[in-house]
Amino acid sequence: MWPDRRFLDLVGIEHPILLSPMAGSGTPDLGAAVSEAGGLGSLACAMLTTDQIRAGVGVIRQRTDKPLNVNFFVHKPPVADAAREAAWRKSLAAYYAEFGIDPSTIPEGPGRLPFDEAACDLMVELKPKVVSFHFGLPEKRLFERVKEAGCVTMSSATTVEEARWLEDHGVDAIIAQGSEAGGHRGMFLTDDIAAQPGTFALVPQIVDAVKLPVIAAGAIADARGVVAALALGASAAQIGTAYLFCDEAGIGPIHRAALKAARDDQTSLTNVFTGRPARGLLNRVMREHGPISPHAPEFPLATSAIQPLRSAAEAKGSGDFSPLWSGQAAALGRGGPAATFTRELIEGARERMKMLAR
């Protein structure tokens, strides 16, 4: 039924559809729905405490006993730089004044949590079928414990070099994240965003470079994209932004409205929200203060300075300071219940494959 069963057999799922882990926007309900429909659902943990991760996995396991992907960021904890933080906040001073915010009251905080000992302990205990990482891999000792627990491991590559590195370091499958993808670039061996390959270029080159199954990601939003990903040699397709349109997505009305109005040519990579390049719908702070600023604090420290501006603007119904994460194909999103959308992807892909061979 599917042309390449390697990834399906590796993780024990029926259909080559993965839900992109989306920290802050994915929900246990969304993850459970995709897994139960025969794809691979996910729980994104970068913004969750270990208690929240435990609870999230618990909710999903109440809804489905099918395989699940639990995803972590693996950035190095940043070294705080008071001078850089102060300069960054100073550069935002006009915005603070506009919203009547006293910047001295803004707490510093991590914004995103990396995979650590406690998270590793939890994975060893809960043993989800898949544990995946973004920004490379965790330290070897933690990575080995996850593998020894029997979990299938994956990580994202944004270049052929990163894919080879991941294969050499023992992952079981590679997500080829094309430059169209929404949210954070998984890049970890390069910081040249201008040279990041698009999905169409990246997928076949990674397929040729590694022996592992490759999952395509970036601008896959409907059945056409699923078939195109398979045609390029991917074993499966990972879909993020299109699932944000679904009922179970954990996004507020501002992000949802922005996605519904999205265009192909109105996204950009930006570092102003977290300190690392991530793709979102262009808004005021990206246009005025970025989209890439050389002054943004190290990831994820940049998060705290923007947060009160986001809250104040959102309270007025504005997404001017919100990270409106989106890939370049949001305009293809349709929504509905995630189970229905997943089935539409599967049936649509089958029909399209038959149509191509006609």
Add this chain to the structure above:
Amino acid sequence: MWPDRRFLDLVGIEHPILLSPMAGSGTPDLGAAVSEAGGLGSLACAMLTTDQIRAGVGVIRQRTDKPLNVNFFVHKPPVADAAREAAWRKSLAAYYAEFGIDPSTIPEGPGRLPFDEAACDLMVELKPKVVSFHFGLPEKRLFERVKEAGCVTMSSATTVEEARWLEDHGVDAIIAQGSEAGGHRGMFLTDDIAAQPGTFALVPQIVDAVKLPVIAAGAIADARGVVAALALGASAAQIGTAYLFCDEAGIGPIHRAALKAARDDQTSLTNVFTGRPARGLLNRVMREHGPISPHAPEFPLATSAIQPLRSAAEAKGSGDFSPLWSGQAAALGRGGPAATFTRELIEGARERMKMLAR
């Protein structure tokens, strides 16, 4: 045999493979080979005089009587800006000194020629099956004459907005040029290169937005890419960089060697060679002086200042100052005679379509 016959029937070709027009690198032999193999060959005229265009079409017609695409740039002739030119040359002073070049001896010149009255007269006389444009469309009077002569017209869109504009202005088919594509971006309603959609995002969104047949371009380099383009809803696939590997391509040994060593993550859009963003393999002048410089003269005037540096460096066997045009999928290029490569694309695509439906 092919899922969508609209473009094939429109221009009277057998297979959905187009040779990207590549000014300076395409040759009549290359164009003839692709047309004769059942695809649509092209002659890129942006760097040719009308006499050279006439001669080129003549050579192709000696080799094949099948349909041909004759392609033109349609930029507005630039207004020379002496101060800007002087500042640009001053910024290159260290390079001129390095190569012992006296910049006062560098002739100013247009670099690329736009479609004009004389070119239009020639098209009306020669009546190639297809006349295509890059950077929008020529002035209405000239465009209408081409259409009245019976030529099928095409132009490139880099966004949905540009595709809609082209449809509204009467073209017969639209090339969806994803950001991975090598050479000049066809962009004409936007100058935001950071927001340019990748092929995977752009093609289905343009397919949904217009009624015309859509040709996918950008990172299509093998049979996998052809099938993926068709899966995304394209009527055909346009291939450039991969044809530069073929025997008939008009590139020198430096460009050829650079393409053979190409990687997925070593290209960038640059304006230092001509004044407009175009994708090429990263080299010294792009890294040191760009890749995008706000000081480059208006397209195509930037061409003249770099030219003597290119010549001097190439004389020493270096591509440090050469426009090494390439898309992001050059590493997939294989070469051989263009007719053989075209047949491999066709046979490979058919096999892959059958494999997908299995």
